[in-house]
Amino acid sequence: MHVLEVSNLTKRFGGLTAVNSLSFTVEQGNIVALIGPNGAGKTTVFNLISGYYKPTEGNILLFNHSIVGKKPHSIAKLNLSRTFQIVQPFLGLTVLENVITGAFNSVSDTTKAKAIATEVINKVGLSEISQKKASSITLADRKRLEVAKTLATGAKILLLDEVMAGLTPKETGDIIQLVKDINKSGISILLIEHNLKAVVKLADKVIVINYGTKIAEGLPKDVLANEEVIEAYIGKEANFVKSK
Amino acid sequence: MSSKAANIANEYFLKWANIFFIIGSCIILFLLPLWIEDYWLHFFIIAILWAYLSQSWNIVGGFCGQLSLGHAAFFAVGAYTSTLLYVDYGVNPWIGVLFGGFIGAVFGTFIGFLSFRYGLKGPYFSLVTLAFAELLRVIALSVDFTKGPLGVMIPLAENPSLFNFQFASKVPYYYIILIFMIVLTVIVYKINKSKMGYYFISIRENEDAAEAIGVDTLIYKIKAISISAFFTAIGGSFYAQYIQYIDPGDTFGWHVSVEMILRSLIGGMGTVLGPLFGSLALSFVSEITRALFADIVPGIHMIVYSIILILIVLYFPQGVFVWVKERLKRAIRKN
Numbered sequence: 001m002h003v004l005e006v007s008n009l010t011k012r013f014g015g016l017t018a019v020n021s022l023s024f025t026v027e028q029g030n031i032v033a034l035i036g037p038n039g040a041g042k043t044t045v046f047n048l049i050s051g052y053y054k055p056t057e058g059n060i061l062l063f064n065h066s067i068v069g070k071k072p073h074s075i076a077k078l079n080l081s082r083t084f085q086i087v088q089p090f091l092g093l094t095v096l097e098n099v100i101t102g103a104f105n106s107v108s109d110t111t112k113a114k115a116i117a118t119e120v121i122n123k124v125g126l127s128e129i130s131q132k133k134a135s136s137i138t139l140a141d142r143k144r145l146e147v148a149k150t151l152a153t154g155a156k157i158l159l160l161d162e163v164m165a166g167l168t169p170k171e172t173g174d175i176i177q178l179v180k181d182i183n184k185s186g187i188s189i190l191l192i193e194h195n196l197k198a199v200v201k202l203a204d205k206v207i208v209i210n211y212g213t214k215i216a217e218g219l220p221k222d223v224l225a226n227e228e229v230i231e232a233y234i235g236k237e238a239n240f241v242k243s244k
Numbered sequence: 245m246s247s248k249a250a251n252i253a254n255e256y257f258l259k260w261a262n263i264f265f266i267i268g269s270c271i272i273l274f275l276l277p278l279w280i281e282d283y284w285l286h287f288f289i290i291a292i293l294w295a296y297l298s299q300s301w302n303i304v305g306g307f308c309g310q311l312s313l314g315h316a317a318f319f320a321v322g323a324y325t326s327t328l329l330y331v332d333y334g335v336n337p338w339i340g341v342l343f344g345g346f347i348g349a350v351f352g353t354f355i356g357f358l359s360f361r362y363g364l365k366g367p368y369f370s371l372v373t374l375a376f377a378e379l380l381r382v383i384a385l386s387v388d389f390t391k392g393p394l395g396v397m398i399p400l401a402e403n404p405s406l407f408n409f410q411f412a413s414k415v416p417y418y419y420i421i422l423i424f425m426i427v428l429t430v431i432v433y434k435i436n437k438s439k440m441g442y443y444f445i446s447i448r449e450n451e452d453a454a455e456a457i458g459v460d461t462l463i464y465k466i467k468a469i470s471i472s473a474f475f476t477a478i479g480g481s482f483y484a485q486y487i488q489y490i491d492p493g494d495t496f497g498w499h500v501s502v503e504m505i506l507r508s509l510i511g512g513m514g515t516v517l518g519p520l521f522g523s524l525a526l527s528f529v530s531e532i533t534r535a536l537f538a539d540i541v542p543g544i545h546m547i548v549y550s551i552i553l554i555l556i557v558l559y560f561p562q563g564v565f566v567w568v569k570e571r572l573k574r575a576i577r578k579n
Contacts, residue, residue: 050456076458088453090446092514101446104439105458113439153457 001028002061003157003188004049004080009058011041011048011212018044020212021058026157031179031189033203033220035196037232041212042192043085046159049190050082051075062157076105081150082159085192087142089134095145096121096130102152117152124148124178140171147178151187158182160191164198176201196224208232254577261576266517273422277415285414287531289421289486293479295523296425298507299432300475305505306513307432307441308468309448311366314355314373315476315504317380318348320495322477323484324384327396337409341481348477349470356469360462365451374501381496395491398484409485417486424482425520428475433516435471444468448514476504510556512563521565 004026011019019041026032034042047053049060051072060067067075081102090098099117100110107113121130124144129137134145143163150158160179164172176198183189183202193199199206199220206223208216210232216223223229276288301315325347326340335343355376359369384390404410411417435441443464446454451461484490494500511522529552537545560567 052452052455071460072452072455073458073460076456081458082456084453084456088450088456090449090453092449093445097442101442101454101459102457104442108439110437110439110442113442149453149457 001063002026003028003063004190005059005061005064006045006049007059007061009045009048009060010056011044011053012056018212019048019209022209022212022214024207024214024217026188026190027204028188029183029186030204031183031191031202033199033206034190034192034209035194035199035206036209036215040209040232042209043161044212045209046082046161046192049075050080050159076153076155079154079156080159081105081153081155081157083143083146083150083161083163085161085165087139087146089142089145089149091135092133094131094133095126095137095141095148098134098145099148099152102149105153120148120152123181124151125174140167140174143167143175144178147182151182155187157188157190160189162192162194164193164195172198200224258573258576270426274419277418282414285418287527289414289418291523291527292418292421292425293483293486294503294507294527295520296421296428296482297476297479297504298511298519298523299425299428300472300479301504302472302508302513302519303432303435303444303475304465304468304472306508306515306518307436307448308444308465309514310465310468311370311505312373312469312472313370313501313505314375314377315472316496316498316500317355317373317377318352318473318476319480319483319500319504320377320380320384320490320492321351322348322480323490323495324390324396324480325477326481327398327484327490328390331396331398336407337481337485338407341409341478341485344481345474345478348480349474351477352470352473353466356466360465374498377496377498377501381492384492384496390492393491395489395494398488400488410488421482421486424478429516429520436516440464440467445514506553508563510553510560510564512566515563515566518563518565522563525564 002025006025007023009019009022010017022045024032034045036042044053048055051067051070051074055068062075062078062080065078067078090101093101096114096117099120100113103113103116103120107116118130121127124147126141126144126148129141134142137145147158147160147163163179164175167175172195179189179191179202191202203220206218206220207214208223208226208229215232216226216229277285280288297319301312304310304312322341322344325344326337329335329340329343330337355373359372364372385393390396398410401408401410404412406416435444443454443459446459447461447464455461480495507523507526508519509522510526511520512518530549533545533548533552537548556564
C-alpha cells in the first residue's frame with residue numbers, strides 16, 4: 001500500500017516553477033530519500049506535502065485520501081508529521097513539555113500525554129535531559145527533540161528535513177541508528193538529505209530532483225552511479241561515487 | 245545524602261515552599277481589611293482589579309503570545325453592557341456582569357477571527373486591536389445609545405446589598421475583587437496545565453512548528469482572545485459597579501490597555517502569579533513616588549515612576565517576579 005502518493009505535483013511562484021510535475025510514492029514501512037543539489041526544490045516538496053504551501057497543480061494522496069489544500073495541523077491529525085531544516089523547538093519549554101505538546105495530537109488528557117511523551121523520550125534517548133529547557137540543549141539533542149515531537153503525535157509517516165545537517169560524524173551515526181529504529185517500529189520515512197553516505201545506509205529508494213524536476217529514481221547505488229545525477233552534483237559527491 | 249536524593253528533597257521542599265507562600269499570601273490578603281482603612285482599601289481594590297485585568301490579558305498576551313493593545317475595548321464593553329442593562333432596563337447587575345462577559349467574548353471572537361483568519365501576526369495584530377478599541381471609543385462618544393460624552397452614572401440604590409451589587413462600605417467590594425482575582429488565577433493555572441495551555445504556549449513559541457505537530461493555531465488563537473475578553477469584560481462591570489460612573493474616555497481609553505499590559509510585563513508575562521505581583525508592585529511604586537515627589541514639582545512623580553519602569557524593563561526583561569523566583573530557587577538549591 002502506498003502510504004504517500006504524489007502525482008504531477010507542481011508549484012509555481014509567479015514565473016518561477018519550483019516543483020515541476022513530480023510523481024513518486026512511499027510504500028508502507030520504507031525509507032525513501034529525496035536528494036538533489038541546493039535549490040532543487042526539496043524543501044518546497046516537503047512544504048507542499050505537509051500543507052504549508054498549496055500545490056499549483058497535481059495531487060497528494062495520504063493513505064489514499066487527498067490532502068491537497070489541507071492545513072498542516074489537519075495533516076498531522078492524519079498521521080503525517082514533519083521536521084524543519086533549521087530546528088524549531090519550543091525554546092521556553094522543557095524537553096518533556098515540548099514532546100507532551102506533540103502527544104496532545106492523539107489524546108486530550110495531560111496525564112496520558114505525559115505518559116506518551118515519556119515513552120517517546122526514552123525511545124529517542126533524551127531521558128537524561130527531559131527536564132532541561134530546550135534553549136539549553138545541544139544541536140544534536142535539539143534534532144532528537146524535533147524527531148521526538150513528531151513521533152509523539154502518533155505519526156505513521158515522518159518527513160525528516162536534513163536531520164543530519166550540522167552534526168559531527170559520531171552524532172550523525174547516532175541519528176542514523178535512531179532513524180533505523182524508528183523505521184523498524186513500522187513508521188515510513190521520507191527524508192531530505194545531503195549526506196549521501198547516510199542515504200546509502202538508510203534508503204530503500206532514492207529520488208533525485210534538480211530544478212524541481214525528477215531526474216532519477218531507484219536503488220541508492222544505481223541512482224548515485226547515474227550520469228545525470230553526477231552531473232547535477234558536480235564535486236565531492238562525484239568523487240565519492242567514482243571511488244565506490 | 246547522595247546528589248540525586250538531595251535533588252528530590254530540594255524539589256519537594258521548593259514545591260511546599262511555593263504552596264506555603266501562596267496560602268500565606270491568600271490569608272494575609274483576606275485578613276487585610278481588619279488592619280486598613282478606607283484610603284488603603286481603595287488602593288488595594290484598584291491594585292487587585294488591575295491584577296485581575298492583567299491576568300485576563302495574560303491569557304492571550306503572555307501565554308498565547310498575541311500582544312493585544314486594545315483590551316480596553318473588552319473592559320469597556322463589559323462596563324457598558326452591565327451598566328446600561330441596569331440603568332435603562334433594570335436588569336440585576338450580577339446578570340448584567342455575566343451577560344457583559346459574554347458580549348465581551350463575542351467582541352473578542354470577532355476581532356480575533358478578523359485578524360487571525362487573514363493572517364495578521366505580531367505588530368500588525370497589535371495595531372488592529374489598538375484601532376478597534378479606538379474605533380469603539382469614538383463610537384461610544386458619538387451615539388445616544390451609550391449617552392455619549394456624558395457617560396453613565398449608576399444611581400445609588402436605596403438598599404445597597406449583595407443582591408444589587410452596591411455597598412455602602414468598601415470592604416465587600418474588596419472581597420469580591422479578591423475572589424474574582426483568585427478564581428481567575430486558579431482558572432489560568434488549570435488552563436496552563438491542560439492541552440489548551442500547552443497549545444497556547446506552543447503558538448507563542450513557534451507557530452509553524454506548532455502546526456506541524458497538530459495544533460490548529462487559528463482556532464486556539466481565537467479561543468485565547470475570546471476567553472481573555474470574557475474575563476476582561478467582567479472586570480469592566482466590576483469597575484462600573486464600584487466607581488458608579490463610566491464614560492468613553494475612562495473605559496475605552498488607551499491608558500487602560502497599557503496598564504493591563506504593564507502589570508503583566510513587570511511581574512512576568514506568561515506566568516501564573518506574575519500579573520498579581522506586578523500589579524501590587526507597580527501600585528506601590530506609583531503610590532510611593534506620588535507621596536514622596538508630588539510636592540516638589542507637579543508631575544515629577546510621574547517622571548520618577550517612568551524611570552523606574554524603564555529600569556525594570558531593562559534589567560528584569562522576564563519580569564521581576566520571575567527574577568525573584570529564580571534567585572530564591574537557586575539559593576534553596578545551594579543549601
